[in-house]
Amino acid sequence: MKKYLFIFKSEIMTNLQYVFNIFVGFIGYFVMLFILFNLWEYLYSDPNELINGYSMTSMMWYVVITEILYSVVGGRTLCKKISNDVKSGNVAYNINKPYSYIGYSVSSHFGNMFIKFIMYVILGLGFGLIFIKKLPNLSLVGIIFVLVSSFLGLLISTLLILSIGLFSFYIEDSGPFYWVYSKLILVMGTLFPIEYFPTIVQKILVYTPVYVVNYGPAKLFVDFDIHKGIGIILAQIIYVIIAYLICNHIYRKGVRRINVNGG
Amino acid sequence: MLTEVKNQIKVVFLSIKYSVMRELLNRFTFISNVIFMMLNNASMIIQWLVLFSLRENMGGYTFKEVLLLWGIASSTFGFSRFFFYKAFSLSSIINEGKLDSYIVQPKNILISIITSDISVSALGDLLYGYIMLVFYGLSIKSFLLFTYFIITGGIIIAAISVILNSLSFWFGNTDVIAETGNHLMTNFATYPDGIFKGIAKALLFTLIPVGISNYIPVHVIVNFDLNLFLINTTVCIFLIYFAFITFYTGLKRYSSSNLMSSKI
Numbered sequence: 063m064k065k066y067l068f069i070f071k072s073e074i075m076t077n078l079q080y081v082f083n084i085f086v087g088f089i090g091y092f093v094m095l096f097i098l099f100n101l102w103e104y105l106y107s108d109p110n111e112l113i114n115g116y117s118m119t120s121m122m123w124y125v126v127i128t129e130i131l132y133s134v135v136g137g138r139t140l141c142k143k144i145s146n147d148v149k150s151g152n153v154a155y156n157i158n159k160p161y162s163y164i165g166y167s168v169s170s171h172f173g174n175m176f177i178k179f180i181m182y183v184i185l186g187l188g189f190g191l192i193f194i195k196k197l198p199n200l201s202l203v204g205i206i207f208v209l210v211s212s213f214l215g216l217l218i219s220t221l222l223i224l225s226i227g228l229f230s231f232y233i234e235d236s237g238p239f240y241w242v243y244s245k246l247i248l249v250m251g252t253l254f255p256i257e258y259f260p261t262i263v264q265k266i267l268v269y270t271p272v273y274v275v276n277y278g279p280a281k282l283f284v285d286f287d288i289h290k291g292i293g294i295i296l297a298q299i300i301y302v303i304i305a306y307l308i309c310n311h312i313y314r315k316g317v318r319r320i321n322v323n324g325g
Numbered sequence: 326m327l328t329e330v331k332n333q334i335k336v337v338f339l340s341i342k343y344s345v346m347r348e349l350l351n352r353f354t355f356i357s358n359v360i361f362m363m364l365n366n367a368s369m370i371i372q373w374l375v376l377f378s379l380r381e382n383m384g385g386y387t388f389k390e391v392l393l394l395w396g397i398a399s400s401t402f403g404f405s406r407f408f409f410y411k412a413f414s415l416s417s418i419i420n421e422g423k424l425d426s427y428i429v430q431p432k433n434i435l436i437s438i439i440t441s442d443i444s445v446s447a448l449g450d451l452l453y454g455y456i457m458l459v460f461y462g463l464s465i466k467s468f469l470l471f472t473y474f475i476i477t478g479g480i481i482i483a484a485i486s487v488i489l490n491s492l493s494f495w496f497g498n499t500d501v502i503a504e505t506g507n508h509l510m511t512n513f514a515t516y517p518d519g520i521f522k523g524i525a526k527a528l529l530f531t532l533i534p535v536g537i538s539n540y541i542p543v544h545v546i547v548n549f550d551l552n553l554f555l556i557n558t559t560v561c562i563f564l565i566y567f568a569f570i571t572f573y574t575g576l577k578r579y580s581s582s583n584l585m586s587s588k589i
Contacts, residue, residue, distance in 0.1 A: 238361030245368040
């Protein structure tokens, strides 16, 4: 565990050198929120109106949180990095090192996300307070639940994207699979809560990554309930185990296909 | 003059042809990139189905008109990335001093650079737009206007990218600025202009000209307006001119990195 903590810390130190880039990246996040705020303002003719159980304020806070989680993951870069590691043979350098490639990639990516997450939370909350003005009612327990749930959501996301990236062992470019995955997460759980979908679709979505990656943490932020919180975190723990097993299976099978040529 | 233009166009098409042939070496990757990009775009239809279940009209757009807007956005994006892919990474070419191999060629430098590579997935974007046009309602008029507007829109996007990337001649690494500019154009392009008000709406028709490249085409295809058509064309010509001026003014400041490279 100590070695993974060291990788995590090193990645944080590296990222501290590029804080300006993270700030510039925030422009994209700001623009997306600006568009969505305009959209919801247009849809809610009366701010006190409830659509599928969400007021305009809670809907806007929902997208603030989901967009933070969606932007912080930086899935496209992660998927490309893993894919390039496989294609270039870099992954072979990790075989004889005293750590697991998956553990290394996860801790390195968490180091990458750490500064980004803190900055996005501060800026996202600031942006929300300026435009939405009112914060949802959230107790200290609620905040802890949201933070734990966000951590687990980011972990599941990282493991699933890693699995997609590792598909490069079998096909040359796994990028297209990531596009579809990320769009589904965006459309089904980031832009709207699952309550916006027909009942039958909602029942299916509860079992998909959408529920544990974005919807869970954001739902707890806008409408905290201890029972729901425990349910979401339990579902996330189960998902972490499943996602890890899938990732590990793809890696173990794939790494046998490596041919190393000296040079 | 005319022969020169003809030759340049021939070179552009040859360059794109060879890029396609290179990419076709791995047919599976080529086809999967195109198909998955279309699926990727199609997933956004879900968003609009949900929104239209709440309201019948979104900022003055019907569902079919939103599909048309998506079609225009997707195809202009695809056109710009397929034909002028290198316009989006011009900054790094300038910073790494890799312009030498283009400068020695007896052809237009800017055009040679930006057409020297293609994005395969952009072909999926380009084709997806036409599928949306079919859903909107295909006719000879709508097909011709759509094709014309994706050309002007694609050129507008590429020209803006050239202008922003060319800032590297003066300010060094400006790829983040260029990337942000490109993101702004893409993010606003798929939402109806009717949901924006005041300054935001004014910006979309000036500083971030999504209004010119995407909203005007939808309005013209739905209800032909010669003035709007001419505005789109004029802005496109102006931006081409401005992109060339910016690039060639900046080029005078370029210094090579003494890097040996070849173009095969």
